[in-house]
Amino acid sequence: MQSKILPPSLQPGDLLRVIAPSGALREFEAFGRSLEIWRSHGYRIEVIPNIDEKWGYLAGKDENRRQQLAAAWQDPECRGILCTRGGFGSTRILEDWSWQSLNNPIIPKWLIGFSDITTLLWSLYAAGISSVHAPVLTTLVDEPDWSIQRLFDLLEGRPLAPLKGCAWGGGVVSGILLPSNLTVATHLLATPIQPNLDGVILAWEDVTEAPYRIDRMLTQWRLSGALAKVRGIALGSFTRCEAPPNIPSFSVEEVLRDRLGNLDIPIVSDLPFGHGSPNAALPVGVLATLDADQGVLSINM
Template identity: 30%
Template sequence: MHLKGRTVGVIAPAGVPDRENVARGIALLESWGLEVRVGAHVTDRFRYFAGTHENRRADLAWALTDPSIDIVWIARGGYGCVHCLPAIPATLPRAKTVIGFSDATSLFCAMSGMRDARLIHGPSLGSLAAHVDDASRQSVLTALAGDVAPAIRLQRLHGAPHAVSGRLHGGNITTLASVAGTRWQPDCRDAIVLLEDITELAYRLDRSITLLKESGAFGGARAFVLGEFVRCPLPPDADYTLHDILVDLLAPFGVPVFAGLPIGHAAQNVAWTYGAPAHIEGDQLVFDASHDARLASPLQHAHQR
């Protein structure tokens, strides 16, 4: 895969990134042949954000509208992307790829279906070199190339063993719930919904999923696939598992529920693309070749204006 000559714009629209980890991430990108430009306010700090709302919005607008930037890489999750969503332009000047996860889920909801946008749920720049494993890093390269990722074996928790197909959607449960009922609400119709979270008590996950159900965000979903739930404890005397709770909440949709997807805040965080076609057959999540070659491999079109 040839990345030389492509330009990454690094932005921090949410929490304050670890500067050392971001520097390690930049060095890794440069070793891949990418040119890296850092947003003007990535090293800012305002309370628990990486800069004021206005400055974080300015960096997001810069990265999405500068025609010389091929890839927009989110430095860190945390909280704050929602303040920046009004800065998303109505159109992009050219095909762009946006990479991140966690709080970037709200950004992906807002940009889902946007022409010329390819949204990759994968390691933030701060975790790319410092936290995730080699397989996760390779999955990012595979996604950037537009190549088809290998199938992933899942664990069936609920539902009949029949094949399911759909487009990929989802992300961080708490962040999805935070935009439910807004103009950026997730639309999971005809989707295989991938879900993960971190540091949420079981009842908070229950609350978020209930909100997503009642808002209609999960209406029309074809399957749910659970990823990593890092430090999401149950009460000490619990005689049930977190999967029991999640299945109870999702089973009324009448579609299969699976677990075992290596996405989220653990060392494994394999990349996947919003809207990409996939299917589940034989308890395996299979990533299908994209029907849109132009967006499936945007790096091949990076300098078409």
């Protein structure tokens, strides 16, 4: 099994482009403070004009957001792409999209984000390029110091410490790590964006999804056959995923155990990534080891 192409490591002084491929920017104070974190590490940051553009719940019309992404990807000076926020919208800009058509030969660069940005991360993975599942520019400022340092360690080519979670048992497995937001990834099943899932370790997180909706999504994964050759599952935080009050329900933890516990693959839960803090940076498309007896996820970059 081959890992994907790693873009060149970043170093202070590199130019990074800020784009808004998904939801409309609302959290301006957090956005500004997160930009300062990047600048304080020595990076040159270029924010696209009209970063606060709105078209309904989207950060501008599809063609405008698509052009932002294409321009950043094709800019030879730009070494990385920072996403403002998630929400919804990145899937729309990937209709009739091809990374290969933007550069020939394709020139990889880091793309950084999570939540709705899952669509871009998975699309790049399918094109053979690694990216980073990590805080966006409206959430980075809320991260603890160790999580922020982990992001820069990843991008600048330093080793990453293992993450510790709750061991479900099932042994130790190695595979290509594929992090995502569960809801977004579920909606990519059976689309051209869905990558080959054979031999991967899926890493899932989510936010504000009631337990019955988590159940519905996991049941779709089971029925679709998409889990047939997955090697392991790493579960992050499922933030604010409680049932509505006064309605009979399982807890989200019970749903996860019920829908995943009989797959006979290694599973580790409660790992520190996802919505809320901390959201530990995870590379997409690199070899990882999941120890479901010790509850540890290790990155083998």
